[in-house]
Amino acid sequence: MKQTIKKGLSLLLISLVIMTSLIIPSFSAQAAGTVDLNAESAILVDAKTGKVLYSKNADVALPPASMTKMMTEYLVLEAINNGDISWETTTQISDYPFKVSANPSFSGIGLTQDKDYKVRDLYNAMAVFSDNGTTVALAELVAGSEAEFVKLMNQKGKEMGLPEYKFVNATGIDNADLVGINPNLTDENGSNLLSAKSAALLAFHLINDYPEALDISKQTTVEFEGYTVENLNWMLPHDATNFKQYYYEGMDGLKTGHTILAGYTFTGTSERNGNRLISVVMKTASEDERFKETAKLMDYGYTGFQLTELFPKGYKLEGESAIPVAKGKKDTVQVSLKEGVTLPINPDDADKYHIVYNIDKDKLNKEGELTAPIEKGAVVGTATLTFDGENDFGYIFPENGSTIDLVTDNAVEKSNWFMLTLGAIGDFFANLFTTSVDWIKGLFS
Structure with missing residues (x-):
């Protein structure tokens, strides 16, 4: 009988343990600063207050690859907002962006010369599937040349207060890979540089100053040059089965990046119940790892913190x-x-x-x-x-x-002059009395 009772209690205890593990979420990584990330540098930021919730080597400047395009996006949206161009403005493709688009080692779809392209279509191609040729075309449209556009990028970085940054081109391609393609290179070994903190601050300005950027970055597919192209952000609600494992609720941006020098990078942003977070991971080892590490950061932010x-x-x-x-x-x-x-x-x-x-x-x-x-x-x-x-x-x-x-x-x-005068007289006699008392005390000391 006793053994039966003990066995029953043991089964009950095991059942309770199992039920508790199912009901209570795991907080094994919720203590502040304890997220175990496979990224050389990372940061997590509250998008409303700018409060940093997590930081790992976030002040180290690294090549951002195509996360560079967040600054290009910002300046294009600023030009539209200022009335310098519009979404319907058209432009043609010069020799330099045409050569970039024709190079199979760069992401994107080949462009056609002697054809009018709308700003809206070029921006979609740049923001959604990181097309480099369209990025250069937009830079040339806004500033006349990519070189002049780069000056605007660095100037805007200073205005934003980015702590660690250097822009040498509009795309994020390493200049060494543009030798023979870009005829105006001044630094053949130059690379763009951003710290994770700078990338997060750039993203903060982009989505707060121009929220319409998210309407574009959240598109899972876009049509361009007769092709339907998938967004490179796998954490969006894609229809493709192979992307579904990376889906993250509330994710609607922002920019991926990859070069040999930079590794795989990603600036993500998601919103749940009115709470928006911005994350950056830099120098991860693979396409899927950058999204898995981003999910860790986002989970950490949503489960470990409450707006209070x-x-x-x-x-x-x-x-x-x-x-x-x-x-x-x-x-x-x-x-x-x-x-x-x-x-x-x-x-x-x-x-x-x-x-x-x-x-x-x-x-x-x-x-x-x-x-x-x-x-x-x-x-x-x-x-x-x-x-x-x-x-x-x-x-x-x-x-x-x-x-x-x-x-x-x-x-x-x-106070009126009469009351001020009375106060001054009062102060005078109070001081006089104090002085007299001190003088008398001095006689007897």
């Missing part, structure tokens, strides 16, 4: 929010956060975030007071978000994204 309001708009730091006021009808003014602080965080780390006030000393007098009159909502300093835990990777932006303006909650009028 840490401090609401108007939050006041207890004991530090009353700032003394000189020459005002009130002696103090309350200050608070101008904006709330909402970030994707590990729920276990919520109590590790704190606010530190930094009052602008240039706005204070020698006694450390603000001087009336003071307007409501006046910026008097900043509040800095601090984190007491481990693996705080910061933000994608060059500036500190964890700084929030401190503003006054109400206005303080300047």
